[in-house]
Amino acid sequence: MPPLRATSTxxxxxxxxxxxxxxxxxxxxxxxxxxxxxxxGVVLVYLEAMFLRTADPVYETAARFWTKIFALxxxxxxxxxxVMEFQFGTNWSAYSRFVGDVFGSALAxxxxxxxxxxxxxxxxxxxxxxxxxxxxxFFATVMVAVGSIFSSVWIVVANSWQQTPAGHHIVQMxxxxxxxxxxxxxxxxxxxVDFWELVFNPSTMHRLVxxxxxxxxxxxxxxxxxxxxxxxxxxxxxxxxxxxxGALLVATLASxxxxxxGHFQAKNVYREQPAKLAAFEGxxxxxxxxxNLFGLPDSDAERVAFGVAIPGGLSFLIHESxxxxxxxxxxxxxxxxxxxxxxxxxxxxxxxxxxxxxTLTLVxxxxxxxxxLFESRWLLWICVFAVTGAxxxxxxxxxxxxxxxxxxxVQPPMIRDADGGLVLDSEGRVRYAxxxxxxxxxxxxxxxxxxxxxxxxxEVVTAEQVRGSMVMFGLLYGLLLxxxxxxxxxxxxxxxxxxxxxxxxxxxxxxxxxAGSRVDxxxxxxxxxxx
Amino acid sequence: MDLALIWxxxxxxxxxxxxxxxxxDLGVGILHPLARTDGERRxxxxxxxxxxxxxxxxxxxxxxxxxxxxxxxxxxxxxxLYVPFMMLLCALILRAVSLEFRGKSTSPAWRxxxxxxxxxxxxxxxxxxxxxxxxxxxxxxxxxxxxxMGRFVDLVGPYPVLVGMLAVALFAMHGAIFLFLKTEGAVxxxxxxxxxHSWGSFLVLYMLTTMYTLVAIPRATANFEHFRWAAGVxxxxxxxxxxxxxxxxxxxxAQAFVSSSVTIAAMVGLLALALFPNVxxxxxxxxxxxxxxxxxxxxxxxxxxxxxxxxxFPFVLAYTGIVYWTFRGKVKLxxxxx
Numbered sequence: 019m020p021p022l023r024a025t026s027t028x029x030x031x032x033x034x035x036x037x038x039x040x041x042x043x044x045x046x047x048x049x050x051x052x053x054x055x056x057x058x059g060v061v062l063v064y065l066e067a068m069f070l071r072t073a074d075p076v077y078e079t080a081a082r083f084w085t086k087i088f089a090l091x092x093x094x095x096x097x098x099x100x101v102m103e104f105q106f107g108t109n110w111s112a113y114s115r116f117v118g119d120v121f122g123s124a125l126a127x128x129x130x131x132x133x134x135x136x137x138x139x140x141x142x143x144x145x146x147x148x149x150x151x152x153x154x155x156f157f158a159t160v161m162v163a164v165g166s167i168f169s170s171v172w173i174v175v176a177n178s179w180q181q182t183p184a185g186h187h188i189v190q191m192x193x194x195x196x197x198x199x200x201x202x203x204x205x206x207x208x209x210x211v212d213f214w215e216l217v218f219n220p221s222t223m224h225r226l227v228x229x230x231x232x233x234x235x236x237x238x239x240x241x242x243x244x245x246x247x248x249x250x251x252x253x254x255x256x257x258x259x260x261x262x263x264g265a266l267l268v269a270t271l272a273s274x275x276x277x278x279x280g281h282f283q284a285k286n287v288y289r290e291q292p293a294k295l296a297a298f299e300g301x302x303x304x305x306x307x308x309x310n311l312f313g314l315p316d317s318d319a320e321r322v323a324f325g326v327a328i329p330g331g332l333s334f335l336i337h338e339s340x341x342x343x344x345x346x347x348x349x350x351x352x353x354x355x356x357x358x359x360x361x362x363x364x365x366x367x368x369x370x371x372x373x374x375x376x377t378l379t380l381v382x383x384x385x386x387x388x389x390x391l392f393e394s395r396w397l398l399w400i401c402v403f404a405v406t407g408a409x410x411x412x413x414x415x416x417x418x419x420x421x422x423x424x425x426x427x428v429q430p431p432m433i434r435d436a437d438g439g440l441v442l443d444s445e446g447r448v449r450y451a452x453x454x455x456x457x458x459x460x461x462x463x464x465x466x467x468x469x470x471x472x473x474x475x476x477e478v479v480t481a482e483q484v485r486g487s488m489v490m491f492g493l494l495y496g497l498l499l500x501x502x503x504x505x506x507x508x509x510x511x512x513x514x515x516x517x518x519x520x521x522x523x524x525x526x527x528x529x530x531x532x533a534g535s536r537v538d539x540x541x542x543x544x545x546x547x548x549x
Numbered sequence: 550m551d552l553a554l555i556w557x558x559x560x561x562x563x564x565x566x567x568x569x570x571x572x573x574d575l576g577v578g579i580l581h582p583l584a585r586t587d588g589e590r591r592x593x594x595x596x597x598x599x600x601x602x603x604x605x606x607x608x609x610x611x612x613x614x615x616x617x618x619x620x621x622x623x624x625x626x627x628x629x630l631y632v633p634f635m636m637l638l639c640a641l642i643l644r645a646v647s648l649e650f651r652g653k654s655t656s657p658a659w660r661x662x663x664x665x666x667x668x669x670x671x672x673x674x675x676x677x678x679x680x681x682x683x684x685x686x687x688x689x690x691x692x693x694x695x696x697x698m699g700r701f702v703d704l705v706g707p708y709p710v711l712v713g714m715l716a717v718a719l720f721a722m723h724g725a726i727f728l729f730l731k732t733e734g735a736v737x738x739x740x741x742x743x744x745x746h747s748w749g750s751f752l753v754l755y756m757l758t759t760m761y762t763l764v765a766i767p768r769a770t771a772n773f774e775h776f777r778w779a780a781g782v783x784x785x786x787x788x789x790x791x792x793x794x795x796x797x798x799x800x801x802x803a804q805a806f807v808s809s810s811v812t813i814a815a816m817v818g819l820l821a822l823a824l825f826p827n828v829x830x831x832x833x834x835x836x837x838x839x840x841x842x843x844x845x846x847x848x849x850x851x852x853x854x855x856x857x858x859x860x861x862f863p864f865v866l867a868y869t870g871i872v873y874w875t876f877r878g879k880v881k882l883x884x885x886x887x
Contacts, residue, residue: 090649096602097645101638103612107627108634114627118620119846123853126617129610130861137606138868141599142875149875193843200694207620209847476628478697487635494642501646505653 034472036484037109040491042420044101046413047495051095053412056170056230057237057268058088059163062143064264066156080257081159082147083514084241087506089144094502096137098495109484113427113474119209120186120216121176128172136165167230174229178222180428181419182290183208185215188453188467197456204455206465208428220290224283225419231276232415235375236408238269243405244510246398257514259392262401266386270379276372281335288336291429292345292440292448294422297356298365299332300325307332307344312366315358320347322362345440351447354425361422364414371411378404430468552851553841556618557821557828559858563614565817567607568678569723569810574601576724578644578671579717581664583743587657589736590664594648596731596880601648603872605641618854621695621844622828629689629697630681633704637677644670672717679716683709686762686769686823688832695829695839708761715754719816722747722793723809730802731880741797744805748793755790768830769823779822786815 062084069077103125106114114121142150142158150158179185186208191198198205210216242265248258288295300315300322301307309331313322330340337344347355378400385391392398423429430450433441443449452464574597584590616623627634643666651663687708690698725744729737762769773779789811796805824830828844831837845851 093602093645093649096605097642100605100609100641103609103616104627104634104638106616107612107623108631109628111624111628114616114624115620118616118623119850122613122617122620122623122846123850123857126610126613126854127857127861129606129613130857130865133606133609134603134861134865134868137603138865138872141603141872145599146875205694210850210853213849213853476624476631478628479631483631487631490635490639494639498642498646501650505650508653 032481033479033484034475036481036488037475037479038471040109040484040488041105042417043488043495044098044105044491046416047499048095048098048102049413049416050409051091051098052166052170053233053236054091054240055088055095056163056166056233057235058084058091058240059159059166059237060234061237061241061264061268062088062159063156063163066152066159070152070156076257076260079514080261083257084261085143086509089140090502090505090509092136092140094498098498101491108487109476109479110427110474111476111478113469116207116469116474117180117428119207120179120183123210123213124172124176124179124216128169128176132165132169132172134165136162136169139165170229170233171226174226175217175219175222178225179216179219180426181225181423182219182221183428183431183468184219185212185217186210188465190453190455199456199458202458204457204463204465206453206455221286224279224286228276228279228283228415231272231279232412234268234272235276236405236412238265238272239375239401239405239408241265242269242401243403246401247510248513249392250395250398250402254513254515262392263386266379266382269375270383273372273375273379277376280369280372285336288344291423293347293350293354293356294361294419296345296347297358297361297422298418300358300362301332301344301346302358303348304346305343306330306341307336307346309335310362310366312370313362315362317358345448349440349442349446349448354448354450356422356424361418364421365418368411368414368418371407371414374407375404375411425470425472426468427471427474428469430466552848552855553618553845556614556845556851556854557825557841560611560614560618561817561821563607563611565814567604567611568813568817570604570607571601572720572723572813573597573727574604574724575671575675576720576722577728578667578724579675579721580724580728580740580743580747581668581671583739584736587660590660591652592732592736592880593728594651594667596728598648599872599876602645603869614854614858618846618851619828619839619841619844620846622839625691625695625697625829625839629699630684630704632701633677633680637674640670640674640677644674675717675720676713679713680704680709682716682820683712685820685830686712686766688768688830688838690833691829691831691837691839693837695837695844698833708765711754711758711761715751715758718747718751718754719809719813722751723806723813726793726802726806726809730806733879744797745794748797752790766823772822772825776822782815782818782822786812786819789815 062081065077065081065084068074069081106121139158139161142155143162146155146158188206189209191205191207241261245258245262245265248254249262284295284298287298296302299307300310300313302320308327308329310322310325310327313325313327315322333342333344334340336342347358378397382391382397382401385394385397430452433449433451435441440448451467453467455463455465457463577593577597581590581593584593612623647663647667647670651660651667654660683706684704687706689704692698722744725740725747729740729744732740789808792808793805793812796802796808826840826842827838828841829839831839846854
C-alpha cells in the first residue's frame, strides 16, 4: 500500500473526502444519461423494426422523434464520460497503480468493443436518415443499442471486481530484480491470473442484471412521462398512445423483474459483502434480524431509531427462516465498518421506489386492459412525474452500493473455512486475507490483500487543486443541466412533427418544403443532428 | 517477444490515429472564426458533425490502453498534470456542448457565444496537447516511487509553449485542408489561402522547434545513434511536409490531406523514438524514469490486451470506414445537421 505522506494527516483526509465528493458529483451527473441511452436504445430498435415490417409512417415519425432526444442524451453522456475515465488517474492515482493490471483490461475492452461501436453508428443513426436506406439505418440503430449495453457490461465488470475481487493475486512489484520497498513500505499491486474469473466474479451477473433492469425502467418511464404529457395536453394523441403502451409494457415487466433480481442480489451481497448488507439494513448485532421498513439508524447507539420493522423479516429473506442469525456489523472491526446512515437511507429509498413502480405499472396496466387508462388523468399526471423517481432509484442504488462497500476501494477476500463459513479471530471479528511481502531488511511480512479508499487517492494532488476542479465541475455541470432541460423541453414542446412556425436550426425548411411529400418527417429533420 | 515494446508501439499508433482524426476537427474549430456568415459557420460545424465524436473515442481508448498496459505511467502523468488535465477536460466538455447547443436558438448573441466557446475550447485543447508533448520530451521531476515532485508552474516552460503553438499550427493546417475538401465555391477559395497561411506558420514553428530540440533536449535525439532506421522517420516527415505545397500547386488536395496525415503520424513516431525506452522521463534522475519495462502491467495482462485489441480493431476500422464512406463528398447545408 502506498505510504501516506503524513506531513499533515488532516490535509490527506481532506484530499480523500474532496476526491470522493468530486467522484460522486461527476459520476452521479454522468449516470443521468447512460441508463436513458440504454433504455431508449431498445425502444428505438423496436420502433424501427416495426417500421420496416409494417411501413406505417407513425413508427418512422416516432423513431425520428425519439432519436433526437436520444442523441441529445448521448452527447452529454459522452462528454461527461470522458471525465470519468481520466479521473482514476488524476484523483485516484495510488488506486490506479494498484488495480491497473486488472481494472485497466476491462476499461480498455470497453473502449475497443463498446465506444467505437456506439459512436460510429450513432453518426449514421442521427445524421444518416437521408444518406442510407432504412435497412442500413435499422442496422445502425441495433449496433448503437448493442454498443451501449456492451459498455455497461464492461464497466459493471470493472466495478464488481473491486467489490468482490476474483481471478487475480496481490504481488509485490520488483525493481532491479528485488522486491520493491519504498520508505519502508512494500509496493504491492493486483495482477490478473484468470481473465474469465475476473469477468465472472461473484457479483458481476447479479449486478449487471439489476443495472440493466434499472436502465430499462428509466428508459420506459422517460417515454411514459413525455407521452403522458402529450395525452394530457391532447397533442399527438395517436403517437403518444402507441409510445405509452409500448413503454408501459417494458416498465411493468422491468419493475417486477427488479424486485426479483433485487432479492437475489441482496442474498448475494450478504454472502460476499456481509458488512454492506448489514449497513443497508441497519443490522448492528449478529442474531435473528428484523426487516426495517423505515427508521433512522444511529451508529453510536448501534440501533435504528423511530423504526417500523417486520420481526425476523431479514432472517427470512436471507435464510428462509425467521430466527436464523444474520451477521451484523459487530462482526467487523470498527475500522472495517462502512458508514450506516447513507447506505441505509439510499437503499431503503431505492427499494421503496421499486415497490412504487410495481404498484403504478400494475394499476396502469389494469386500467389499460379495462380500456380506461387514457381517460384516467390523475394516473397520467403521476406518470409525467414518476420519471424523476426512476432517475432517483438508479442513482440511489449506486450510492448504496458504493458507500456500503467502504472503507474498501478494493475489498480484500474474507477468510473462509472448508464449508464456506467465515473464520473469526479471537475477538469474534471477520478476518481478511493477506498477501505475503518482503520488507526492506529481507524479512517476510503481511499486508492486507485489498486497498482502503483512503490509500487510493493521488499522493501528489493537493486539497486546493481538488477544490478548484470541483468548483469547475460544479459550475460546468450546473450549466449543462440547465441547458439540457431547456433543449429537452424545447424538443418536447415542438413534438414529433416539429414546430409549425419557428425554425430553430436555420434554412432547412425551404428545402424540405420543396421535398413536399414527406410532411411527417420535415419537422424532425430540423435540428435532427445532435450527435 | 518483447510485449512491452509492442504495446509501446501500439500506443503510439493509437495516439497517431487520434491526432490525425481529431486533429482535423480540432483544426476546424481553430479556423471557425474565419467563417464570415452564419451559414458558413454552420457549414464548418456540419463538416465535422457526424465525425468528431468517433474521433474522440481514439483518445478515450488511448487513455484506457495506457491505464491497462502502463498503469504506473498513467497514474504519474495524470496526477502530475492535474491542473492542465482539468483544463483539458473542461475544454473537451465545452466543445461537445457548443456543437450541441449553438443551433438551438436563432438569436445572434446565443450563436456568437457558442461559436466563441467552440473556437476557444478547440484552441485550448490543441495547445494543451502540444504542451503535454513538449513536457514529455523535457521530462518532469520524479521521486523514487515515480511520484511527481514538482509544482504546477514547473510544467510551464518555453519549450512546452513552443510545441503547443506548433500543435495549433499543425492542426489548423490539417483542418484547413479537410475543410477545403468538404466545401465549394467562395468559402473554398478563401480556405485555399488559409491552407497556405497555416502551412507557412507550421513550417516556421516546425523549424524553430527542431532547432530548439537539437540544442536543448539532447535526450530527444540520443536514440538516433542506436537505431539507424530512425533517420527514415525524419526523412518521411520532411518529405511529407514538403509534399503539401507540391500537392496544393498540382490541385491534388486529397494528396495534400494524406501528406498532412503522414506528417502527423511521423511526428508522433519521432515523439515515441525520443522517449524510448521511457514512457515518462524523470528530469531530475534518470534512474527514476518510468520505462516501458518497469511501468508496464504483468505479462498476462499485456497478452490479454493484445487479444482484445486484435479482436476489436478489425471491427473498429470497419466502423470507421463505414462512417466516413457514408458521409463522403461535399457538405451542403439543408441536410440533416446542426
